[in-house]
Amino acid sequence: QVQLQESGPGLVKPSETLSLTCAVSGGSVSSGTYYWTWIRQPPGKGLEWIGNIYYSGSTNYNPSLKSRLTISVDTSKNHFSLKLSSVTAADTAVYYCARDALTMIDRWGQGTLVTVSS
Amino acid sequence: NFMLTQPHSVSESPGKTVTISCTRSSGSIASNYVQWYQRRPGSAPTTVIYNDNQRPSGVPDRFSGSIDSSSNSASLIISGLKTEDEADYYCHSYDNTNQVFGGGTKLTVL
Numbered sequence: 001q002v003q004l005q006e007s008g009p010g011l012v013k014p015s016e017t018l019s020l021t022c023a024v025s026g027g028s029v030s031s032g033t034y035y036w037t038w039i040r041q042p043p044g045k046g047l048e049w050i051g052n053i054y055y056s057g058s059t060n061y062n063p064s065l066k067s068r069l070t071i072s073v074d075t076s077k078n079h080f081s082l083k084l085s086s087v088t089a090a091d092t093a094v095y096y097c098a099r100d101a102l103t104m105i106d107r108w109g110q111g112t113l114v115t116v117s118s
Numbered sequence: 119n120f121m122l123t124q125p126h127s128v129s130e131s132p133g134k135t136v137t138i139s140c141t142r143s144s145g146s147i148a149s150n151y152v153q154w155y156q157r158r159p160g161s162a163p164t165t166v167i168y169n170d171n172q173r174p175s176g177v178p179d180r181f182s183g184s185i186d187s188s189s190n191s192a193s194l195i196i197s198g199l200k201t202e203d204e205a206d207y208y209c210h211s212y213d214n215t216n217q218v219f220g221g222g223t224k225l226t227v228l
Contacts, residue, residue: 045221046222104153
């Protein structure tokens, strides 16, 4: 059973870079069947798709975040990562990593709360 | 970019049927598959419908999905409501390389 686990700082200062990693266990990020995805949910709001990455390194980004966003994959460590620069309070959210099987998002991490505050 | 619009909340009694709508703002609802996710408080989302109307294994057949090109919308239908169905439901679709979630609908079973 594939499991995903987010890790990273729970508090980030405004204007700094938010960095999160998603460790994949029970499966491989090198599988050509899936896209590895980041999704977030601000407090009291709905889900927002951030972007995804294929094992080859090919990425797709939400146009509203693209200028600040980098998603990368490390096949040797079997994990993928998110970097969001120049954060503001609007970036405060629960961040989920997930596996996109193209027909559906079929595995989710438990989510990690990231608060942007000085 | 397109948007998916859902009602903020719906409520219904146990045993009844409820329909949650999801309207696409631009582009055809039929051009890209729609998924539906259930999120209970404190838990990660799970898929209840994929590819417009398919159920993952383990999802009861009380859950069904459909699309309507005339209204450019998708629907999640839950019949025989149970208190355990109380949750937030999100529709999800995509175009080219972008993906979009609806704003979510809070289902109350009372």
